[in-house]
Amino acid sequence: MAIPLYYSFRNLWTRRLTTALTIAGMALVVFVFAAILMLAEGLQKTLVETGSYDNVVIIRKASKSEVQSGIERGHASIIEVQPETALGPDSRRLIAKEIVVLINLPKRGSDKPSHVVIRGISEVSMKIRPQIKIAEGRFPKPGSSEIMAGQSVAKRFKGGGLGEILRFGMRDWTVVGIFDAGNTGFSSEIWGDAEQLMQAFRRPVYSSVILKLRDSLEFDNLKQRLESDPRLTVDVLRETKYYEEQSEMMAKFLRILGLSLTIIFSLGAVIGAMITMYAAVANRVGEIGTLRALGFQRRSILTAFLAESLLLGFIGGCAGLFFASFLQLFTVSTMNFQTFSELAFSFSLTFEILYQSMAFGLIMGFVGGVLPAFRASRMNIVEALRAS
């Protein structure tokens, strides 16, 4: 016969202080565990959403990122005529020759400078990236000193807001629009006319050529042809792959940090649970003896104590997740080591993280409770009854 769950619950309730402290410890561990997973997920989500599978990024061979890359005008025109490129509604090729540089901008509030990506775009740049919409103002006029800023830049950097003026490359640039790029890396960028920016920065080369594929399956053909073209020295990547590689180092860093922290933290919390459960067993030797004398089996005792410690883990997990879910309101902005540019992303809670964290809490409860529960179930009836 099983001992009712209510027994385990009441036991926890009786030692409220101890229970609360153990749960607090576990909740903190689950909180940290969930927070790190949410951060890594947020980073990944931002970068995955930034790229589109059907878009192809062409950069100079081995340059790894658009900022370090350079593609001569002549080379860009060779790439421009590839037959795999999709056509727009006005039957113009969906191919954008872009220039990407970093500029130093002071942040609002702290005034600390940080690197912001400024991207010179062509007219089709918006068509290739349908996830980007103008939120306020208008699209900058081609051939003018007008720019538009991503929402994240507009919010966090001085001079990024609508109607404000930024000075760089010996010119004043007016922000005439704010664009909404959702949760993508483009939110942390400023866009302007490519030709104008090339003039201002005295940099007569493009950084990258981006094109939309006519048929997704033709990627390998295109890659093979361009990379083996003796006139060109380029790397051809799918946009999704490109952005994934941009964050590899950062993601790896978060993973290592997260994993080692979680292991260390959970050791602490498991020890806490173990102490609590051993004490719960030690305090109740007489009670256990009585239960055994009443006819409850060893297995029932084992289950009851395990249930008690799993309950600790469960409540701890719920509390930790409850507080972690508030993290979704925060946005983290930091420099990506690989690109040296500022990137904003937010904590993101998914169902997977939800049940991973819950499972983690329960496992901590289980590991902490299993030894004490065994001790309780292995007690000799007569000795246990005598102990009190």
Next chain:
Amino acid sequence: MFIIKLIFKNAFRHKLRTFLTILGMTIAILAFGLLRTVVDAWYAGVAASSASRLVTRNAISLVFSLPISYKEKIRQVEGVKLVSAGSWFGGIYIDEKNFFANFAVEPKPYLELYPELRLSPEHYQAFVRDRKSAIAGKKLIDKYGWKIGDIITLKGTIFPGNWDFVLRGVYKGRDKGTDETMFLFHWDYLNETMKKTVPRRADQTGFFMTGIRHPELASEVSVAIDKLFKNSLAETLTETEKAFQLGFISMTEAIITAIQLVSFVIIIIIMAVVANTMAMTTRERMGEYAVLKSMGFGGRHIAGLIFGESLVITSIGCALGIIAVFPVADIFSTALSTYFPIFNITKVTIYMDIGASIVVGVVAASFPTYRSVRIRIADGLRRIG
């Protein structure tokens, strides 16, 4: 004396529980120490920077270069001792995973600016004489098993192509705070090659490193340099090496703040664990405290016993944690040398460890003490378990 003996006896009455609590404390102090060291490692570049070195770079941002002709103009500024051009090369050794800092510099002035990079006279001569040569830090050479005379190929990311260098020397750091994972080669080699391959990018440099006569001149000289190039095609931004490094760090501030927060969270977790142990201990001993009280011992004595016991547990854990942190940090520094070339445990970290253990001990004991001191004798004697 007697009371200390009693505290120790009390602490080890429940061997398993005390053992577990000490273990928890050890792990927490270990983790705390490591996290503080990670934060220190982040600031290692700032700690190693000198007040008498200035960095001049393009005002737009680091990705823009400066004409090499600026060098002579900077040298003429009052207070400037010597100038070296330098470029971040960003080359990749075999695979992107093998990251290390590689710079193109002018060997003579650069090594004079950085006396902390110690090179034997033979290595120095060999490096200066051969334009295709390079030197590297001791740690880097040990990591990849390079030998003097080896040809090392870096794949250029910013400067296209495969670049061969002959390793002519090893430098050692003057102290533990010096980065021994850098790879330095001739700026001339870079420039001459660029003249041939991409003439547009020749005679350009990433930054100028300037040595000044006195650290006090830093702000005057910086202003004077920037004024020279005001309203030119490449405006400059000059700041002290320290400010330059700090600027970099402030961009990753979010991560540092997170690590710092997390290091305090672990202290709070262990606080809960120790407080739990103390709460259980005192609950079991309510009867004893009542007996002590009826014998005439005051609340202060009982408080002393509980605080003493708590501090004994946390200090043992802390001592073990501090002993363990050194070997563990060694493992970490080898595993993470790509991210943190310098990974040293500072004295401050050890003091913070000790401070944390005292705080945990005191906080964990306070609530149980409050309950134990307040208990009435009759209630305490009546209480079972």
